[in-house]
Amino acid sequence: MTAKKIQLAVLLLITVLLCSGCWDKKEYNQLALAQAIAIDYTDGQYQLTMQLIMPKASEETVSSENIWIIDGQGDSVGDALEQIALRAPREIYLDHLDIVLLGEALMQQDIDNGLEYLMKQNVLRRRTNLLAVEGMAGDILQAKPDLAEVDIFYLANLLKGQNRRMKGSNTIINDYYVNAGTKLQEALVIPKVSAKDEKELQLSGGALLKDGVLLCWVEPEWMVSYRWIVGGLELTTLPNAGLEQQDITMEIHKSKCQWELLSQEPLKIRANIKGDLYVVENKNLTKAVSPEEIESFCQHVQQQAVQQMKPQIESAIALAQEHGGDAFGLGQWLHAWHPELVEGKDWPQLFSKAEIEVNMDTAAVLFEYR
Amino acid sequence: MGSSKLISNRELFHIVLMLHQGRIFWMLPYFIVKDNGTSGLLTLAPGFLAGALIIAVCSFWGRRCREQGFVEALPCLLGKPFGKFLALLLILFYMSFVIVCLCSFVEMLRSQLLEETPRIVLLCTLFFLVGWMSWNGLEDMARFAVLCTVVTVLLLVLVVVGNADVFSLEHLLPVEIKNPDLLPQSVFHGIYGYGGLLALFMIYPALNTRKGIKRQLWFSLLLSTIIVLAWLVMSLGVFGQAGVGTAVWLPLELARMVQLGPFLERTEALFSVLWMVIIFMNGSLLIWCASQGMHQLLEQRKNPWIHWGMVLLLLLISILIKNAVQLFQLEQLLSVLYMGLLPVLLLLIAAGTVIYNKRKGESRQ
Known part of the structure; x- marks a missing residue:
């Protein structure tokens, strides 16, 4: 019986030592949590803009001091992400990404080029919301709305509020992949977000896309x-x-x-x-x-x-x-x-x-x- | 090897459910529906029939050869050299099932959740633990199987309810065979998915009562098939017939999409942890079968060298599989071999049982 107990103790010790979570541990105060990401395409280059929360372990709430907006450019989305990672003071953590903003120029090219890398890196969940922006998507993240003390949750809450009032009004990445998978070339409607004088964000209208390319804006x-x-x-x-x-x-x-x-x-x-x-x-x-x-x-x-x-x-x-x-x-x-x-x-x-x-x-x- | 006649019918019911659910759960949806969409669901039918046949033959043998374990009985049924050869083949099948089951889970874990953790660490942890669990005998695993069924059903309910808002029946239609050339492959995978039921031959002798067991096992098989069908239908209804080819680990993708109001989302970690429990149980059962078979073949009783030697061998073979592509290729090869050998195996067992029974009757007279 004692021998069995010793064996069990050794087994438990080895299991703890081999605890797989150690390699993939994510320390809260060493992460920069990305809430939203904007993808633009200008002059043949992909531009990523991110809203990052960098929490401190001792704090229970997020304030404007913890928020950072960073952007990067590259020949591909992966390149642009790499540029951001090389400058960010913390490890960029994308698993909490709620919203992807798509710029007009990217939509005129093909949004699949913007999403493919992020999807294959398992960064984007299929429930991540898609929003279209007329102009540069990065401008939305740079806006400083008066109505919200903490900018970073404004857009997410705006989206949640709209979904509560108008159920089924959002477009998620799964919708895009289902749409793209069929050979019917159906159109996809992505809600539009705009910034009024950089002081207020508004969800109004949308973008009509076919095969990942912008057809027209809708009122x-x-x-x-x-x-x-x-x-x-x-x-x-x-x-x-x-x-x-x-x-x-x-x-x-x-x-x-x-x-x-x-x-x-x-x-x-x-x-x-x-x-x-x-x-x-x-x-x-x-x-x-x-x-x-x-x-x-x-x-x-x-x-x-x-x-x-x-x-x-x-x-x-x-x-x-x-x-x-x-x-x-x-x-x-x-x-x-x-x-x-x-x-x-x-x-x-x-x-x-x-x-x-x-x-x-x-x-x-x-x-x-x- | 720590076993006695203490497995109840109810526990065997749950074991059969787990042997089908847990063994190839991660990969089966992808193999079945990616090429032929909704029509791929039909390939479950041959697999179900194969599973029912295994149960029937196992029950047939078990009622007539009560006094021996299966590997011990094979030389009596089919003659010593051929019987031992077939026994070895069966043990190799059990070992291959273990590798596919545990490696598929490790590949999923590594590619989706634990990217930095070395593969060998995951494999060593898994094999060490399942080796320990199987060393302690069948009873604990059997009792635990009852709990695992509850977990399986709960996970399915969670995924169904959490994805109800994005599920569309139109995604499952039309039902048409797009690639008839690839249909046999899906059939092979479907049948191989039921291959874990061969473990019944080793577990059957440990039953404390065999009354009405055949019907219970068929019902368990039917229930398990319905659960797998539900997963496949959910995958198709959420991702679309074309979309299922864009994700390899479809159950995990479904789990990632679960959203129940504002309070339950990002549940894939919970899902994986709960499923790990099932993988441990499944792996332990199959290693127990392989180890028990080897013990009977070598006429030994609870020899740690045989048991742990087998676990080490399985671990080393698993280490050789470097990535998901190699694993899929292995699974494809095994499914073809299994298709060829299963009918022969069952026929020989049935025939051998009839002849053995006849000889036993004659010797009594």
Whole structure:
């Protein structure tokens, strides 16, 4: 029994000595944690800009003293990262990376060139958010917003807040790889971030990309219509939608659009869009009124919503068709359920010529009755 | 080698689950779905049938040859020289399963999580520990297998729930065979994935009761197949049929994507730690089978030189495998060999059991 105990003790000692964590240990106060990274492409060179947190072991909170913005340039992303690593006072730790900002010039070239190295180094998780920037992505990280004491979390919190309010509104790296993996050449929508006078960051509009290359920039109104098709949650105000032309604010819960193939030749598709409209702000129109009047009010709001939103959605689809960029997942749906229609064919060309009609099925109800 | 008839049916149920789940878990999704997408799932069916056949033959033999261990029985079933040769072949198979199982885990760990840690350190730690666990006998491993099943199911639930928001059924469609030439390879991998069940031949004699065991084992096999299917479906639904080829360690990629609200994310470290427990259990079982087989072949009882010599040999062979590419090539070769030898092995065992039983009956008369 004693011999067995000794053997066990020796075994445990050896195991501890061979404790694999020692080689890969990461001391907290020797790391520079990258929160966001911006990738730009200028004059044939890749430029990386990083926001780094360099915590001290004794501190519990992060202050502006712990934050450093550093950039590097190189012929490739790996080169640029190497330049940064050679100058950074600590080991750059990229596993906490939340956001990748893509500059306009990079998007005009091919974003795969910017992401490939980082993906293969297992730096980027497939849940990392992608944001597009009109101009230089590094400028966003350099901005000094007045609204946040600590700049580094501003963008991440902005993104989280938007996702909370508009579920499914973000684009992650997995979306890019799924999109790139198919042969359908579908378009990818990446939300846009901009800096207003370097004092405020704003998420508004987006970029439409095909095969990793920028097709066009899209306005916030286009994004609203886009989210009607792909589904999500959103707060929106319809002007003059009330019985006496008042503005009505609604929380809209949208299911993903149900496509319906009407005819194969010519290609005719119906987009069945379903949404529940919860009337939040209605200027107290529904106070002290009968249930029948409330129902009449809700029906009116519903009709107004369809009247206002349907043309916008149709216009958004038309814009995408103009650029041959199917950002709505229609190609994927056809490939899944009617592969003979898209297999071996030029889907962007087919998409641009397809007749797509919009059918909205919405139900309005007071928010307090949801 | 520290073994007695103290394995219950319930423990064997869980052992069978682990032998399939843990052995080739890291690599199997990649081999099965990368070339043929969703249609690759069909290649699990031949593997399932092969596993069911192993259980049937093992049960057939076990009911008729209660008094001996399997390697001891083989010379009686098939004649001394041929029986010993087949026994040696089986032991070599067990050893190859150990190498594939432990090396795949080490490769995953090194490439994804512990990049600086030398490979030899990881291998030595793993082999030392599994060698110790297997030296102490089957009972502890059997009891631990029950806990491991809970861990496996919990991990799957975590991955399913954590990736529900990015899962899309459309990614699994259409179901079409893209590369018919590569389908046989996927079939081989699928069948080889069930190869760990050959360990049943060594474990069966340690059962304390064999009543209703066949049906339980088939159910365990079915459950394990469903779990593997769930992993494959999740991989396809999250990454897409084209996207599964972009990542080698698909279960880990799924774990990296888990996000449950604001409080649970970046769970791959937890996932790997929990799975390490299963790898230890699996590796120990297979080393036990190989070691027990060698002991029976050399007619020895709990000889540390045989056991630790075998562990050292396995470690040295594992060190020779330098990277994931070599490991995949080895696995590919073994899967082809296994495909050729498995039917012959099972046929010989079944035939040998029938003849042995007949002779036993005649000698009694």
